[in-house]
Amino acid sequence: MEMAIRGLGLLAPGLNGWDAGRAVLAGLSPFQPDAVPEPDAAILPPNERRRSSDCVRWAVHVAQEAMAQSGLDPGDVPTVFASSGGEMGVFDKLCRTLAHPERTVSPTLFHQSVHNAAAGYWGIATASQQSSTALSCYDDSFAAGLLEAVTLVCVERCPVLLVAYDLAVPVPLSQARPITTGFAVALVMAPSTDESPAVMQVRLEEGDAVGTGGLADPVLERIRQSNPAARSFPLLSAIATGGERIVRLGLLESQQLVIELGPCRL
């Protein structure tokens, strides 16, 4: 299956936007993951922005960045949102409320709890009626999201926005799911043309996790292992260094998503 990459978005400590992230991943800038970035997600109408969760703003922020680079109209682009746990911060608030004798759940908190909250807010912000899927595959959520996006591009012959995100999990839920840093990434994919800035071939192979992932930089590798959305690092790093490489992403310990990248100008 062949398709183009038309745009990228990135947000994580020390990786504030694709341009900054590319420089870090290409080894041109030092990695300084000191401050947690604040997404502006400017595309959200003020009311929705106020109501939205952190997850939604991180996801919408990178979606907006990738979409702007692609030059496409969001109204023409179906979306895939991949997250291992979804709205963990909202679950924390909900479960605290439900553990209280009164159980006075706020209607806003309840609708924020759905796994497709980010997808829904993006749809409202862009007034798009294109299809939208929200999914999970635990630590392999990025690879599963990529699979869903790739099949959409190939079957429907249309551009697709993929957003993968997981945020730091609040205490006490973090005792069960210790994710300590936020990470959000977005890719706009489309059927390839002669002008495509990057083209990739994607296939699925049998095989265990051996040979998948793994970054040489120990600091980045630790982030890759600590956040499901950061499992995208090997692909992002290959794009940042000009492509022309094969990237393997593990899928459920029995399969690998094999991505053959052509030259990348992104």
Next chain:
Amino acid sequence: MPPSAQPMAPLVLSAYTLVTANGRGVGPVLEALRTRRSGLAPCDFEDVGLKTYIGRVAGLEEFALDHELAPFDCRNNRLAWLGLQQDGFMVAVAEAKQRYGADRIAVVMGTSTSGILETEHAYRMRDLRTDTLPEWYRTRYRYTHNMFSLGYFVRTCLGLKGPALVISTACSSSAKVFATAARLMQTGLCDAAIVGGVDSLCLTTLYGFSALQLLSSGPCRPCDEDRDGLSLGEAAGYALLEPSDKVGGRGTVALLGYGESTDGYHMSHPHPEGAGAMRAIKDSLVRARLRPEHIEYVNLHGTATVGNDSIEDKAVYGLFGARPACSSTKGWTGHTLGAAGITEAVISALCLTHGLLPGTLNCRRVDGSLKSRILRENQTGSVSCVLSNIFGFGGNNCSLVLGKL
């Protein structure tokens, strides 16, 4: 280059099963439809004090998953397990595994809340002084509450090694699994797929829908002039999808088309003109190579909220006029949320197979403002083409066309 739906090859539902408050397996569900016996009863779930009716599956409190499945033990996966035991489904999957190989069968599941009930329990038992969750919970989050838990569980039970994922788009989750599975098969990433959905009762949805003032105080009454909200239910359902050139003779039930869209309007209110819903329905017809006049029965989303039923009516009447018979089956099952898609797909398959058009249970007098032809009483007769609508939070819509080959 906006996407435009292309016709698809039919996918045979070569095995399917369903557990709802009406019973375990398609036999009891069909019998309940025929005898118009609702599965809804006054809410007796845990210590919930809400005045509402629920469609609770009996017996989930009376067993636990054990041996290698013990880490997965939670209400949602118990229901998932119960579903797998019905209608010879495991045998059908084992045979498919022989035909295609374990790595060539995908698992695509839908759920809205997964095993969040475990987290609700854990929070109640947490140490308030140190804000510490109980030890038993910490190692089991991955297998119970995490959104992928259901996919992991079903894949493990069935011994499959193909791609697997869980779709969670609120109520449309287990309708969209058909679309994702169809694409995985069309691109050759698998040869067959297990699709399905499981959603179980929990405090989050009971108190959440109550907060939105969307719960009926009695059994839900879809399309009724006095409808006052939905009744929550729980369900597990599965279907084995295979290409029609490999299996299935004349008369076999198949997925003919699907359509997916969003409203792009509001998180918890549908688009006032039903624009997103119409788009999903239209796309499902294009993929099925059918015109509106081919649809004989519409299984409505029909949640019995004031808003949903009237806006869905606008969309359905706008596309079909008052010709096809329309009904909601939520009066039997309750709204099973993330499992509603598979629940109503399996009910649609039963309608096709047994020539049954279920009249809307609990609808005493049809809302006079609804223009579609709403069935109140059951009808019998051959049916060859059915549309099933599912619309969810986040304005997420999915329509499926099922028919006989």
